[in-house]
Amino acid sequence: xxxxxxxxxxxxxxxxxxxxxxxxxxxxxxxxxxxxxxxxxxxxxxxxxxxxxxxxxxxxxxxxxxxxxxxxxxxxxxxxxxxxxxxxxxxxxxxxxxxxxxxxxxxxxxxxxxxxxxxxxxxxxxxxxxxxxxxxxxxxxxxxxxxxxxxxxxxxxxxxxxxxxxxxxxxxxxxxxxxxxxxxxxxxxxxxxxxxxxxxxxxxxxxxxxxxxxxxxxxxxxxxxxxxxxxxxxxxxxxxxxxxxxxxxxxxxxxxxxxxxxxxxxxxxxxxxxxxxxxxxxxxxxxxxxxxxxxxxxxxxxxxxxxxxxxxxxxxxxxxxxxxxxxxxxxxxxxxxxxxxxxxxxxxxxxxxxxxxxxxxxxxxxx
Amino acid sequence: xxxxxxxxxxxxxxxxxxxxxxxxxxxxxxxxxxxxxxxxxxxxxxxxxxxxxxxxxxxxxxxxxxxxxxxxxxxxxxxxxxxxxxxxxxxxxxxxxxxxxxxxxxxxxxxxxxxxxxxxxxxxxxxxxxxxxxxxxxxxxx
Numbered sequence: 007x008x009x010x011x012x013x014x015x016x017x018x019x020x021x022x023x024x025x026x027x028x029x030x031x032x033x034x035x036x037x038x039x040x041x042x043x044x045x046x047x048x049x050x051x052x053x054x055x056x057x058x059x060x061x062x063x064x065x066x067x068x069x070x071x072x073x074x075x076x077x078x079x080x081x082x083x084x085x086x087x088x089x090x091x092x093x094x095x096x097x098x099x100x101x102x103x104x105x106x107x108x109x110x111x112x113x114x115x116x117x118x119x120x121x122x123x124x125x126x127x128x129x130x131x132x133x134x135x136x137x138x139x140x141x142x143x144x145x146x147x148x149x150x151x152x153x154x155x156x157x158x159x160x161x162x163x164x165x166x167x168x169x170x171x172x173x174x175x176x177x178x179x180x181x182x183x184x185x186x187x188x189x190x191x192x193x194x195x196x197x198x199x200x201x202x203x204x205x206x207x208x209x210x211x212x213x214x215x216x217x218x219x220x221x222x223x224x225x226x227x228x229x230x231x232x233x234x235x236x237x238x239x240x241x242x243x244x245x246x247x248x249x250x251x252x253x254x255x256x257x258x259x260x261x262x263x264x265x266x267x268x269x270x271x272x273x274x275x276x277x278x279x280x281x282x283x284x285x286x287x288x289x290x291x292x293x294x295x296x297x298x299x300x301x302x303x304x305x306x307x308x309x310x311x312x313x314x315x316x317x318x319x320x321x322x323x324x325x326x327x328x329x330x331x332x333x334x335x336x337x338x339x340x341x342x343x344x345x346x347x348x349x350x351x352x353x354x355x356x357x358x359x360x361x362x363x364x365x366x367x368x369x370x371x372x373x
Numbered sequence: 374x375x376x377x378x379x380x381x382x383x384x385x386x387x388x389x390x391x392x393x394x395x396x397x398x399x400x401x402x403x404x405x406x407x408x409x410x411x412x413x414x415x416x417x418x419x420x421x422x423x424x425x426x427x428x429x430x431x432x433x434x435x436x437x438x439x440x441x442x443x444x445x446x447x448x449x450x451x452x453x454x455x456x457x458x459x460x461x462x463x464x465x466x467x468x469x470x471x472x473x474x475x476x477x478x479x480x481x482x483x484x485x486x487x488x489x490x491x492x493x494x495x496x497x498x499x500x501x502x503x504x505x506x507x508x509x510x511x512x513x514x515x
Contacts, residue, residue, distance in 0.1 A: 162463050166478055169461040180406075187407045190438070190462075194407060286433050286440045288456070288466030289477040306461070307479045311495035318493050319461065 040246035041253045045227040049123060051260045052116035053222075058261045059109035060211075062268070063147075066102040067204065074154065076200035078193045081156035082282040089279060100276040104268055106148060110298050112264075113141050121336060121356040124347045125228035131337040133225065136218040138334045143211045148296055150203040156196060161283035163295045164199070165191050166303075173319040192285065231347055294370060301363045302326055304370030333359060413437070417513035420453070423505060431467025431474075434512060440464055441501055441512055442474065446485055453501035453512045454487045460494040474498065 024030060044050075073092060075084040088095035117137060120126055126134040153164045168191060172182035187194025229244050237244045247253060281290075295303050305325070309318040332339075332355075340352040415437035426432060431444040433456050440456035444467050454474065456464050463478035473490065474483040481492035488497045502515045 162478060165463055166461040183407055184405060188410065285464075286435055287464060288433060288442075289463040291477045293463075293477050303479075307493060309493055311460075311489060311493055317495050319495070 036250040037248075039249035041227050041249050042229050042233075043245040043247050044229065044233050045253070046247070046256055049119040050227065051257070052112050052119055054257050055260060055264045056109055056112040056116055057215075057219075058264060059105050059112060059268070060215075062105045062265075063102065063109060064208070066098050066105065069098050070102060071204065076154065076197050078156055078196055078283070081154060081196060082279070085155045085279055096276050097272060100272040101268060103277045104272045104275075106151065107297070108264070108268060108271075110141075110144050110148060113144055114298075117141060118356055118360060120228075121340075121352060123228065123230045124340070124349065124352065125230070126337040127228070127231075127341055127347060128337075128345050130221070130225055130228060133218060133221045134337050135334065136214050136221065139214050140211065140218060143207055143214065145298065147203060147207050147211075148298065150199040150207065152296060153196060153199045154203065155279055156283045157280040158283055158287065158290055159280055159293060161191060161285070162289045162293055163299075164195060166295075167299075168195070170319065170323060173317070173323045175320070190285075231349070297367060297371070300370035301366035304366045304373070307370075307373075329359075417511055419506075420503070420510040420512045422508050423510055424508070426510070429469050429472070431469075433464065433466075436501070436512060442467060442498075443503065443510065443512060444474070444485065446472075451503040451505075451510060452485060452487075453503045454483075454498040455501070456498075458494055459489075459496040459498065460492070465498070 070088065073084055073088045073095070075081060085099070088099055090096075120134065120137070149164075149167055153160045168182055168185045171185055172178040174181055183189065185195070185198070186192070187198045233244060294300065302322070306319070306322050309322050311318050313321045336352065336355070339348070340355075341347050418434060418436050418441075420434040420441075420443045421432070426443065426445045428445050428447050431442055434441045434443050434453075442454050442456040442465060444452045444454075446452060454465075456466075458465050458476040458478065458481050460476065460479055460481050463476050465474050465476045465481070465483070467473075468475040472485065474485070474487070475481070476492070476494070479493050481494040482490050483494070483498050484490050486497075487500050489495075500515050502513045504511050504513075
């Protein structure tokens with residue numbers, strides 16, 4: 007009888023938790039959940055990859071918090087300490103930066119996939135809008151995190167970025183002071199950006215992420231109009247596969263692939279730290295922002311001081327604002343009142359948007 | 374409860390709830406607004422010794438909390454400008470090879486009187502006065 011005792015105990019413990027949590031409902035749910043077969047294609051993987059990289063950001067960010075000190079006197083030195091003295095410090099920081107870059111790239115691919123596959127259609131408008139919000143928050147993470155090492159490049163990127171905010175009509179100067187914690191970029195800006203980066207943005211992102219994923223769960227994975235049409239023509243429902251284990255293992259494999267790429271990039275191309283920021287040093291030649299801000303950076307270079315009597319920065323800011331609004335409103339101009347998609351308009355708009363982003367980013371990098 | 378009375382209760386409780394939210398948020402908004410820090414006004418600074426800066430060269434000098442670009446154009450000709458680019462507030466520098474003031478952020482260019490000659494800056498650089506006091510190069514508000 008003795009060998010069977012642990013099994014009995016295990017069963018008893020399981021039953022104790024089952025009585026309190028009713029967790030068999032989770033396994034029942036997973037056993038019955040299905041996803042469309044077409045969601046196994048690569049374009050449906052980028053949402054999951056973005057989420058996976060976000061988790062890596064949270065983990066490595068918490069690790070960096072152990073040593074980082076958010077003051078102008080200590081920030082640069084603490085990052086230097088992480089990179090040179092702390093065991094695997096260089097690797098953790100490199101993974102954090104590479105993961106951030108890959109996460110934003112993956113979020114962009116996910117966004118354009120959704121546009122090309124027309125997954126924003128009714129009733130998924132709010133999924134699209136919350137996704138756009140999550141991308142904006144990711145860019146906010148990038149912008150606020152960029153300043154934290156307190157090096158020359160990050161200092162000037164923050165100067166330019168926060169100065170842009172001061173051109174917002176009516177509330178620009180107040181907004182600029184709120185962001186900087188004063189009239190100029192300095193110690194107050196660093197502590198604010200640190201607060202945004204490790205508390206405000208994670209809290210907002212968690213809320214929007216829950217909303218976004220909750221809606222994805224509610225509505226299921228979207229089926230493109232042409233796939234729907236094919237099955238409707240054949241008089242059948244779209245082909246489904248079990249979420250667990252089929253789709254789950256497929257996702258896990260993709261995540262492992264992303265992890266392998268991240269590991270290779272972080273280990274072979276670690277990020278340097280550059281020079282410590284000096285508020286009284288000129289901006290160095292060849293200064294440019296992170297790749298995802300290159301397109302607006304180059305656009306700002308091209309806009310003259312005044313356009314039709316309006317300051318160039320105001321024109322630039324209005325242009326970027328209108329572009330972002332137009333793109334965020336895609337579900338509303340991308341489908342007709344009867345629910346059918348304006349396929350050519352959306353595809354053309356998305357291609358034009360990608361062409362602008364890639365061409366201006368490339369020019370911003372080269373010039 | 375009659376609808377009219379229900380509306381009154383709704384507005385009293387609803388208004389009270391919104392009022393309480395405003396009373397919570399107002400101190401938060403005020404807290405986040407950085408207080409104005411008064412700084413001692415600086416009217417002139419010594420930018421260094423005359424022999425420290427060669428002709429056709431420039432350097433950044435602290436003028437209180439503001440950066441100022443001091444340029445020695447020729448042996449006896451000195452100029453000083455606010456070093457804050459009028460485009461998006463980057464710090465400009467003297468480009469000796471082209472004999473102009475240059476902002477590396479968005480390629481803004483100013484001539485040696487501070488006027489915009491190329492790029493996106495919307496306004497000229499503010500000029501400061503420069504004079505020699507013995508060996509000291511003194512920069513003062515123009």
